[in-house]
Amino acid sequence: DAGITQSPRHKVTETGTPVTLRCHQTENHRYMYWYRQDPGHGLRLIHYSYGVKDTDKGEVSDGYSVSRSKTEDFLLTLESATSSQTSVYFCAISVEDRSSGTGELFFGEGSRLTVL
Amino acid sequence: QQQVKQSPQSLIVQKGGISIINCAYENTAFDYFPWYQQFPGKGPALLIAIRPDVSEKKEGRFTISFNKSAKQFSLHIMDSQPGDSATYFCAASKDNTGKLIFGQGTTLQVKP
Secondary structure (H helix, E strand, C coil), X not given: CCCEEEECCEEXXXXXXXXXXXXXXCCCCCCEEEEEEECCCEEEEEEXXXXXXXXXXXXXXXXEEEEEEECCEEEEEECCCCHHHCEEEEEXXXXXXXXXXXXXXXXXXXXXXXXX | CCCEEEECCEEEEECCCCEEEEEEECCCCCCEEEEEXXXXXXXXXXXXXXXXXXXXXXXXXXXXXXXXXXXXXXXXXXXXXXXXXXXXXXXXXXXXXXXXXXXXXXXXXXXX
C-alpha cells in the first residue's frame, strides 16, 4: 500500500457542511494527489501537491481546497459539501523509478463520502 | 471533454480465454500510458505501462499494444483467470507526471 493511509474511510454528511479528508504517507514522497472516482468517469484529478505548501489545481477542482503543511499529510477540504460531491476519493503518491525515470502512482484505499 | 475513451464498458470472458480492452486518446502530447487494475473496495494498482517509443510491452500474461498513428492502445490478458475479475482503467499523461487522464473503466468478469 506504499504507506498511504486515508481517513475517514467512510463518511455521511449533510449538504452545506464542511468536510476534510486526510491522506497520510510514511515514506516522505514529494508528490501527492487527490482523485475522485465516479461511475462512467473513471478517476479525475482534483488537486495535487509537489511539496510542502506547493499545490495546484487538477481537472475538477471547483468546490475543493487542499493544504499540505507537512510532507506526510495532504488534506482535501470541501468547504460546503454538495450532493454532486458524493464520490469515492483516492489519495495517491508518486514513487519515482530512478532507473527508468518513470513515476508510478500508488493509491490509497479510498474514502467513500456520501452527501445527503 | 473525454480525452481518453475506453471500451468496452464491461466484458465477460471464459477461463483460459483472451480479454481485450481498448483505449483511444486525443492529445498527441501524451507520452505515458499505464493500465490500472482495481478490485472492489481497493484503490487502483498499476498493472503495466508503456511509452510511445515501443509498439508492444509484455509482462507475464498481460500485454499492451500501442498504435501511435491511430492514437490507440489496448490491454490483452492471455489465459484469463477468475482472479483477473476486476475493473481495469487505461490512463495517459504528459511527461510522466502523476496528472493522469483516466478512461471510464472496464469491468471484467472471467467465468470458471
